[in-house]
Amino acid sequence: MSAEDQALVxxxxxxxxxxxxxxxxxxxxxxxxxxxxxxxxGGRRNWPCDVRLAADRAAEIARERRADPPPAP
Incomplete structure (x- = not known):
């Protein structure tokens, strides 16, 4: 994943x-x-689009964070 993609995620x-x-x-x-x-x-982009791929990766990260929350300060 590029730095730009990671920043988007x-x-x-x-x-x-x-x-x-x-x-x-x-x-x-x-x-x-x-x-x-x-x-x-006027057509549509192929699915999954780049936005969906980034959202899917973000969903994985969000699930990981819920499963292993950071320690409280």
Whole structure:
């Protein structure tokens, strides 16, 4: 994962409600296209799109954090 991708994933994890919204919106439209991402010439991007992949990784990190929370200060 590139540094830019990691920064995006971290941002998604840290913004309250963003992860859930992205997972809800960036779904397969039933034809292998992302329902939320516009593509070239009015089409749609292939699914999973880059945003969905980042959201999926953010979801993994969020689950890991819930399973192993950091120690309280």
């Amino acid at each position: 971290t941002f998604i994890v840290e913004q309250e409600g963003l992860l859930e919204a992205l997972l809800e919106q960036h779904v397969d439209d039933g034809r292998g296209q992302c329902q939320a991402c516009p593509g070239p010439q």
